[in-house]
Amino acid sequence: MTLKTLEWKNNSVIMIDQTKLPNTLEFVTYTDFNQIADAIRTLVVRGAPAIGVSGAFGLALAALQSDAKEKDELINYLENAKKVLFETRPTAVNLAWGLQKIMQVAKMADTVDEIRKSVVETAKKMADEDVQINMSLGKNGSELFNDNDTVLTHCNAGALATVGYGTALGVIRATKESGKNIKVIVTETRPVQQGSRLTAFELKHDGFAVSLIPDTAVGYIMANKLVNKIVVGADRILRTGRVYNKIGTYQIATMAKQHNIPFYVAAPLSTFDLKSNPEDIIIEQRDSSEVTGIGDKKTAPDGIDVINPAFDMTPPELISGIITENGVAKPPYEDSIKKLFEAN
Numbered sequence: 001m002t003l004k005t006l007e008w009k010n011n012s013v014i015m016i017d018q019t020k021l022p023n024t025l026e027f028v029t030y031t032d033f034n035q036i037a038d039a040i041r042t043l044v045v046r047g048a049p050a051i052g053v054s055g056a057f058g059l060a061l062a063a064l065q066s067d068a069k070e071k072d073e074l075i076n077y078l079e080n081a082k083k084v085l086f087e088t089r090p091t092a093v094n095l096a097w098g099l100q101k102i103m104q105v106a107k108m109a110d111t112v113d114e115i116r117k118s119v120v121e122t123a124k125k126m127a128d129e130d131v132q133i134n135m136s137l138g139k140n141g142s143e144l145f146n147d148n149d150t151v152l153t154h155c156n157a158g159a160l161a162t163v164g165y166g167t168a169l170g171v172i173r174a175t176k177e178s179g180k181n182i183k184v185i186v187t188e189t190r191p192v193q194q195g196s197r198l199t200a201f202e203l204k205h206d207g208f209a210v211s212l213i214p215d216t217a218v219g220y221i222m223a224n225k226l227v228n229k230i231v232v233g234a235d236r237i238l239r240t241g242r243v244y245n246k247i248g249t250y251q252i253a254t255m256a257k258q259h260n261i262p263f264y265v266a267a268p269l270s271t272f273d274l275k276s277n278p279e280d281i282i283i284e285q286r287d288s289s290e291v292t293g294i295g296d297k298k299t300a301p302d303g304i305d306v307i308n309p310a311f312d313m314t315p316p317e318l319i320s321g322i323i324t325e326n327g328v329a330k331p332p333y334e335d336s337i338k339k340l341f342e343a344n
């Protein structure tokens with residue numbers, strides 16, 4: 001059984017508290033959309049698809065919380081909740097996608113009871129579909145991987161970053177499920193350590209052959225031919241194929257090019273942002289404490305200036321293919337991405 005990252009149960013949202021991993025597998029239960037906003041902000045839940053569905057669940061909770069008697073009143077309440085949820089994290093486009101989808105459904109309903117019913121049903125459906133989509137993209141991606149491949153991944157794009165199964169790790173799971181032997185190398189992913197705390201935990205939990213490396217060993221691993229393919233997730237992909245993902249992705253892709261190692265990105269269509277231009281994208285800057293310490297241990301001098309971007313941009317020329325539920329986009333991306341959406 002893979003981990004169930006988040007679910008809707010008895011009019012509440014249950015999620016794994018990812019800040020406690022790998023030491024404790026603890027579940028938290030929320031009934032207030034403000035709690036969901038806090039959970040997204042503090043990384044109790046993280047990963048683009050997971051925060052997309054969390055946003056949708058947050059609005060579903062808001063619809064139940066509000067005592068509005070008229071449609072307009074309830075829509076206003078939801079608009080306010082949407083704003084609170086939207087402002088939690090700026091880079092992953094899935095959050096805006098999840099919130100917009102729920103607002104559309106809410107506006108189409110006629111009465112407050114219908115709104116409540118339809119937003120809860122839609123949010124639950126989005127959660128179920130997330131797993132199905134990941135399984136489809138996993139299957140599409142598995143065809144790019146061979147028996148006895150050793151694959152490097154960065155951050156966590158696994159079951160823990162989605163409702164279940166994962167995107168980059170979904171590809172790895174589907175490859176194994178197709179009968180191929182596959183080994184995984186996981187980067188630690190400083191400063192928040194999604195690689196060591198989450199991906200290493202998840203893959204070990206699910207019985208994969210996995211090795212953990214410090215981020216600084218990526219060049220060594222590639223130069224010594226200890227890896228032959230790379231697959232990562234994404235937080236936002238533009239129509240030109242520019243990929244925004246966890247900080248450190250760009251340097252891994254650059255190093256992969258240097259060593260002729262295929263570099264793949266796996267993401268659902270909900271991670272694509274076909275409208276924005278590079279200058280519109282906000283790279284989240286996180287608190288300096290993530291860099292000046294590890295856990296409670298201080299690892300830098302007091303008062304040091306810190307630069308802590310949570311994401312970076314990998315340009316299309318470094319990417320060998322973008323794996324989605326509708327197929328694999330190959331360069332030139334402007335054309336192939338368009339075709340993926342036309343197939344929808």
Ligand code: MRU
Pocket residue numbers: 046047048049092154155156157158161162166167168194232233234235245246247310
């Ligand atoms: O800061 P995080 O942990 O939310 O960042 C997560 C990532 O960068 C993932 O690689 C990305 O969201 C894809 S998850 C399927």
